Amino acid sequence: MILELAVLLALAVLGSASFAVFEVETPGWRKVLKWGVVTAATLALYSLVGHWSLLLPVVLGVAGLCFHLWWCRRHAIHPLRATPRRRYYELRGWQWVE
Amino acid sequence: MKPARLALCLVATLKPTPVFLLLFASTLAAQSQVAPPIQDNSFLIEEAYNQERGIVQHISAFSRQRKSHDWAFGFTQEWPFRGQRHQLSYRVALLRSAGSTGIGDLLLNYRLQLAGGEAARVWVAPRLSASIPTGRWERSLGSGTLGFELALPVSVELAPRLIGHLNAGLSLHPSARNQAGARATLVGWSAGASAIYLLAPAFNLMLESLVLAGAEVSAPGETQRSTAVLLSPGVRWAHNFRSGLQIVPGVAYTFGLDDAADQSGLIIYLSFEHAFKKLR
Numbered sequence: 566m567i568l569e570l571a572v573l574l575a576l577a578v579l580g581s582a583s584f585a586v587f588e589v590e591t592p593g594w595r596k597v598l599k600w601g602v603v604t605a606a607t608l609a610l611y612s613l614v615g616h617w618s619l620l621l622p623v624v625l626g627v628a629g630l631c632f633h634l635w636w637c638r639r640h641a642i643h644p645l646r647a648t649p650r651r652r653y654y655e656l657r658g659w660q661w662v663e
Numbered sequence: 664m665k666p667a668r669l670a671l672c673l674v675a676t677l678k679p680t681p682v683f684l685l686l687f688a689s690t691l692a693a694q695s696q697v698a699p700p701i702q703d704n705s706f707l708i709e710e711a712y713n714q715e716r717g718i719v720q721h722i723s724a725f726s727r728q729r730k731s732h733d734w735a736f737g738f739t740q741e742w743p744f745r746g747q748r749h750q751l752s753y754r755v756a757l758l759r760s761a762g763s764t765g766i767g768d769l770l771l772n773y774r775l776q777l778a779g780g781e782a783a784r785v786w787v788a789p790r791l792s793a794s795i796p797t798g799r800w801e802r803s804l805g806s807g808t809l810g811f812e813l814a815l816p817v818s819v820e821l822a823p824r825l826i827g828h829l830n831a832g833l834s835l836h837p838s839a840r841n842q843a844g845a846r847a848t849l850v851g852w853s854a855g856a857s858a859i860y861l862l863a864p865a866f867n868l869m870l871e872s873l874v875l876a877g878a879e880v881s882a883p884g885e886t887q888r889s890t891a892v893l894l895s896p897g898v899r900w901a902h903n904f905r906s907g908l909q910i911v912p913g914v915a916y917t918f919g920l921d922d923a924a925d926q927s928g929l930i931i932y933l934s935f936e937h938a939f940k941k942l943r
Contacts, residue, residue: 567757567766574738578721582935586906589941596939646906 569611572619573604576626584633586647590659700864701901703741704911706930707871707893708828708857709816711786713750713776714743720936726917728928734759735767750774750788756798763802768810769795779818786818800840806849807840814853821858830855830873841880849886851877865901869915870894891923899932909936 577600581588588596603622610618637644640656647653654661703712706724714720720741727734741752752774756767772792779786792812798805814832821827836849855873862868873893878886897915904910911934919926 567764571757578723578738578935581719581939582721582908582910582937585908585937585939589938593939645904 566608566611568616569607569619573600573607573622576622580626583645586645587633587653590654590657699903700861701867701899701911704899704913704932704934705828705857705859705869705871706897706913706915706932707873707895707917708830708855709790709814710828711776711779711788711816711818713747713774713779713788714741716743716746717938717940718743718936719939720934723933725931726928728926730925730927732759733761747780748776750776758798758804761803763799763804765799765802765804767798768805769797770812771795784820788816790814790816794834794836801842801844803842806836808836808838808846810834810836810839810849824861826859826861828855828857828859834877839880845880845883845885847880847882847884847886849878849880851875865903867899869897869899869913871897871915889922891926892920893923893926894918894920895930897930897932907938910934911936 581596603625607618607621610621634644636642640652642648642653642656651661703710703714703720704722720739722737722739722741724737724739725734736757737754738756739752739754741750743749744751750773752772754770754772756769758765758767770792772790774788774790777787777789779788790813792814794806794810794812796805796807796809800807812832812834814830817829819827819829830853832853834849834851834853838846839849840846853873853875855871857869857871860868871893872895875891875893876888877891878888881887895915895917897913899911899913902910902912911932913930913932913934915930915932917926917928917930
């Protein structure tokens with residue numbers, strides 16, 4: 566289970582560090598809930614299928630990354646900087662405050 | 664190692680070679696004019712800068728002892744709580760000790776920014792920690808009891824390019840256990856100091872020193888005390904991204920002096936720091 570926790574931790578740190586700028590207005594509880602569900606599901610799977618449970622966060626991560634790149638390209642948003650920022654806010658339905 | 668020989672080693676380690684400079688030339692050239700100084704990224708010594716409002720830091724540190732090949736990986740996450748004055752953090756550890764590998768004790772921390780702030784030269788941030796016994800004492804991975812730590816880090820800007828850090832700490836583990844299950848109360852203390860030279864704002868030379876006075880349970884109600892003196896030269900550098908993400912890698916070699924020679928070894932450090940909410 567240490568391997569599963571280490572991979573989840575690495576994904577959480579790298580994911581949140583790389584894409585935090587896209588989630589600055591997302592409520593904290595939603596971020597915690599998201600990672601809580603992924604962690605709980607992975608550890609639950611571990612008890613059933615062992616290390617194959619790692620496929621869940623890895624597949625979810627790859628799928629999420631592909632969707633992110635496709636969505637950013639479609640809407641002309643920089644995939645790492647979330648710029649132009651005001652347009653990104655409009656697309657997310659967030660209120661822009663100067 | 665004799666003091667004179669050790670000093671030579673330190674000088675040799677700290678002296679940048681052409682290859683060394685070449686590796687980081689792009690970082691220096693690109694960031695020396697605009698980059699903010701690296702803060703709160705020491706390896707052995709605690710810096711007294713709490714996290715700024717809306718900024719979270721994820722810190723990974725790996726150390727490996729040269730002789731025993733024991734290693735430790737620590738992951739720390741630091742969060743500001745209602746601004747920079749209060750900080751909450753936790754540290755989880757993965758240890759390899761005496762042939763066993765597993766999770767160590769969990770540390771829950773609260774730090775108060777007692778002194779310091781923008782443009783301040785002296786920063787003080789006392790810390791209170793609870794050590795949760797998540798490590799298995801039967802395998803020497805934990806203390807087997809709830810423990811407490813009190814630490815006092817102080818950071819001082821000694822000169823525009825030179826920062827000093829001072830640490831003092833106390834720890835208490837009531838009724839701790841050894842591998843055989845014997846119990847005794849452990850009291851320890853630590854003191855340390857470091858100097859950080861800002862070769863560039865985004866590239867720092869470090870020299871850290873730490874004295875650790877600890878104890879271990881030797882028999883029911885009895886402890887055996889030991890003291891370790893560590894000296895650790897190292898470097899750290901920052902990569903600042905336009906998204907606001909700052910990545911700070913670093914590397915150091917710790918020399919254990921005299922009786923602590925077994926504790927000599929490599930430290931590899933990696934920190935990610937970024938905003939987690941919009942800064943208005």
